Amino acid sequence: MSVLLETSAGDIVIDLLVDYAPKSCENFLKLCKIKYYNYAPIHSVQKDFSFQTGDPLGPNSKDSDGGKSIWSVLSPTTAKAFLPEFHPKLKHKERGTVSMATTAGLKDPDQRIGGSQFIITLGDDLDYLDSKAAIFGKVVEGFDALEKINDAFADSEGTPLKDIRIRHTVILDDPYDDPPGLIEPPQSPLPTPAQLATVRIADDEEIAKEEDQEALEMLRREREARAQALTLEMVGDLPFAEVKPPENILFVCKLNPVTQDEDLQLIFSRFGQILSCEVVRDKRTNDSLQYAFIEFENQKDCEMAYQKMQDVLIDDHRIHVDFSQSVSKLSDQWRGSENAKRKKRGGGGWGGIQDLEKKRQYRAEVDGIRKGDGRYGMVFEKGGRKRDRSRSRSRSPPRRRERSRDYDRRRY
Template sequence: MSVLLETSAGDIVIDLLVDYAPKSCQNFLKLCKVKYYNYSPVYSVQKNFSFQTGDPIGPDSKDSDGGSSIWGLLNGPSQKTFPADIHPKLKHLERGTVSMATVPNPKDPDERLAGSQFLVTLGDNLEYLDGKSAIFGKVVEGFDTLENVNSAFCDDKGRPLKDIRIRHTVILDDPYDDPPGLEEPPHSPVPTKAQLATVRIADDEEVAEPVDEEAAERQRREREARAQALTLEMVGDLPFAEVKPPENVLFVCKLNPVTQDEDLELIFSRFGTILSCEVIRDKKTGDSLQYAFIEFENQKECEQAYFKMQGILIDDHRIHVDFSQSVSKLSDVWRNATNSKRARQGGGFGGFSGLEKRRQYRAMDGGSGRSRDYGMVFDRDDIRRGRDPDEKPRDPHRAPSRSRSPPRRRREYDDRGYDRDYDRSRRDRSRDRYRRRDRSSERKRSYR
């Protein structure tokens, strides 16, 4: 004989001890059958001890009558309670022991009366309840639900702030005949107004925690940054999404257009060894874009320069100094290593190396294992060769031209405006043409 209690904290299956407590088991089964416990709240939760339920409204409400037995519902208030059968062999030794809550009988101190309220133990060896509560069942499934109830946040009276209620009861096996006048409802009844009035925080209501706008905005930006980094990793611009900028590189902006790399390196070199210092320039005109990157040998020197050089005047311009957030060097080192590995393996993408060579963000390795030149928007090699950086390079795999005609000679004129060499060559060609014609005539005559 078993009963399933569906609660907002989870399901509980109770096996009934009909051989030891027949009266209590019959009362509990019939109350479950008429859906008396539906929407009953869990109250008086005592951590690691027990929790109590069974009053359809709850003892805190002024409309509560403390609950009634099945005979009180059928025959009137005179049978609201019944004598509880307390078996001397049944003890509260195990967690999940189910017993009826009882009170002493005013007419007989040795007898205890029970109604509809029952309790479930949340701990072991609770001898205090022996003889005071009438054991009639044990929990066989749903111990995780007991833990949820045990860990619920409660007020000083033991009432959970967020309601824990019995939603539905299902009888798995009932050996008892129905008392006269018992009618099983066709469906689960809706909560009464008195029950709804006792709701604090509904069991299906989400408790909204106070929202810190600054923290929420920070979390939103972090999620957005992670999504963008993951996108850059997928397209190959970053070696991995969690890459961090180097901590020994400074970003300097608001420079005077006349400030050169050497001038900036000389000014910042008093803080330590500088590995690279470059003013970023336009790749077409070579004009300064008024910002630069300075790479120190270690992080401590970089931090000193950051604190000391903020807002100083260089060439009549008050500069701004910050730590670099660029990872172009790290990306290019990773990309170059990846490309070289593909080349050694005989693979790679068509035109990939050529595209990478023309990238706007390019780091050039000075042979020391570090990228010594940013070269972000200005290619010195192209300017030195006098070639437009945007010009499409010649394909080395294109077949050479098959034209064998010699290049045309540049004509040179004398002081009178004549090109003697051109006229001479023209005269020689005419002479040759007439000679060929004369030879042809002689052959014809000889054949005759």
Template sequence: MSVLFETSAGDIVVDLLVDYAPKECENFLKLCKIKYYNFAPVHSVQQNFSFQTGDPLGPTSESSDGGSSIWGILSGPSQKTFPATFHPKLKHAERGTVSMATAPHTSDPDVRLAASQFIVTLGDETDYLDGKASIFGKVVEGFDVLEKINGAITDKDGHPLVDIRIKHTVILDDPYDDPPGLREPSQSPQPSKAQLATVRIADDADLNEEVDEETAEKVRREREARAQALTLEMMGDLPFAEVRPPENVLFVCKLNPVTTDADLELIFSRFGTILSCEVIRDKKTGDSLQYAFIEFEDKSACEAAYFKMQGVLIDDRRIHVDFSQSVSKLAEVWRGAENAKRKRRGGGGWGGVQGLEKWRKYREEDDREDDNGRYSMVYGEEEMRGRHEKEGNKRNRGDDRPPPPRDLERERDGRRGDGGGEKRDWHREEQRRSRSPRRDKPRDPDRDRWDRGDDRRRDRPRHGDDRYRRDRDRDSDRDRNYRRR
């Protein structure tokens, strides 16, 4: 008794153990016969352990009931499940073991109920399932398909990102009689709308589909624009990343510097009511920057002006007209509203921090010069005043004074911790240092190591001379007496 599963990953042949689990085998065969498992998704994939299937809709569908046994389909929901049997000789010891998924009975935890879902092991020694899943078959062909399922890319819940589904079931041998009311369909049914709604990435989708260079560049630009918009939202320059520019605002550039707001409003007013018309000017000099924004009351009036005024001669200049891409006014309105809400709540500036708005930009909004004719700095007057006070306090404390010169006499006296022994050692060190020859300049070959000339060396007594011996003894006695002191 065998069943062939045609899946999107390949074919699997399952041999049924009718002598050990007759109830489970009958339920499984009859469900395959009515094509109940068609389009059922593979889910709960645990690598090197198991996967689960048998629910026509799968666990991702809100309308899924978890599946039903053949008797529940024929007789009603009261027989949706049946008590599972566990044969003591059947264990989950090898890969490809097929068993019914069970759940404990609500009133009797020792009884476990099965329906339509079944489990296929993907590894050996999966004894954790013993006593929890009722074994009724084993895979005899299609172990390469099990390897594909085992290596499928899944989400955190074990659902494959690319759908793996049962396409068709073929019964190779059926020893059971059909229960009353069972009718085998003449052909494999098409997936229902509820089943199609659970598709994530279709198994036949071409993931390596080649696109032309223009389309790929367009996709890349859209991704880059979304990333930049998200960055501006995090910085507070945009109210939200998906903000769009208004569709009733026209951008006009290449204006003559003598063109005024009233001139533009008079020329463009024939297309419709104008809410605002503003020529952008330099904040310090008031000179025109030769572009303007015109806001119409109606979107259709804005579109008409765009098509009619392109390249029109105004004050000896041919203007350029386009739809506005600026959202600065929307951002200012949103930012002002948000700040007003925070002030009403008493939470301070951005993020509940008091006075954080002044750190939004490097300079003040008006960029005016101070009384000395200098530009505004990054730090405000309060910060600079606090910094000057800190530096003045440090000078008063003498923190930045140079260190005093070393007092050698005091350092020598400080060595007398042991009754003058250290001082004597210091004297001996000075004496030894004074007796050592000078090494800071090259020695004259005509002079000895004590820098004495030839005439001095000629007057030096010989080693065998008595006077030399007397002088040597006198020097040694002097040194001995000095050490005693």
């Protein structure tokens, strides 16, 4: 029982584990048979981790419904999701593991439901995906294609700069009877107008080497940062790889060593209510490290202080003010709540439905995501508001932001 995926990165042959995941394998095979996956974009590429595909329009299309199961395609009154199998013997141990992308059910959060989207791993020992993605196959040929996808330049959302798409699907062996109403198209259908509208740079279009070098370098750095953030999330140092720093905390540096917490709080309190003000000190000598964090109750007060206090003299030192890039407090709160849960239930480690739902709820609180939008993410629903670009441009250049992060690491 095998399927050949012809992609713009190369051919990929998948062996299906019908004995362990019959429902997921039937869904995948029949979707391939009706050419549902044709021209589906490959997205959410995370180097040495995984990529995702199976949505005919992809996550960047406003018209996308996230993808449907074969039973929903054949009968529109049927729910578009189904319950995939999670066999205890199947783990994300090897590169090329193929699994259904799932999300928590709306009626029962303890259930995982899937539609058409699936994941292929690009690294080994990814137990983080166990119990979150339902394994139903493995890649047996086409690892060169996986390597091309792994090395592709992608934006901050993991979408390749140059389109990578499934061009065609060929069923090599199908043990299942066709469900009622299934009609196999006589030939591969052409892309729909909605699919063509999602094209950024066509997979057969050549990119001029002299063009976009700066953009490619920026994408490379973003991709590297994203991979590092994902690593921190997997080991528990970040609650979520794309967590954003709070916007009501100021980072203040170049302080005079004699400046005290009370001095800063008194000076900055004229802009609004301050929740905390701390000059960071050496743990051994208690000497000031000449930087501090000031947390305001309101974001607007924080922005006003940022605008007014740049290069102001305090104790004969001209200070520098920036918005904090630290998420350490958020991580500490996250770890604290999770550690308390582990002690209560007498267990340890990450993963499981409760941890996943906590992360989904956490992201909803931070990014303002609406629940139940019908989309199927790899592990979490995508979305969230973006920072105001005009304000972002008025902030410090990248070099100063990197300095702020270095200070944050020394603090926590």
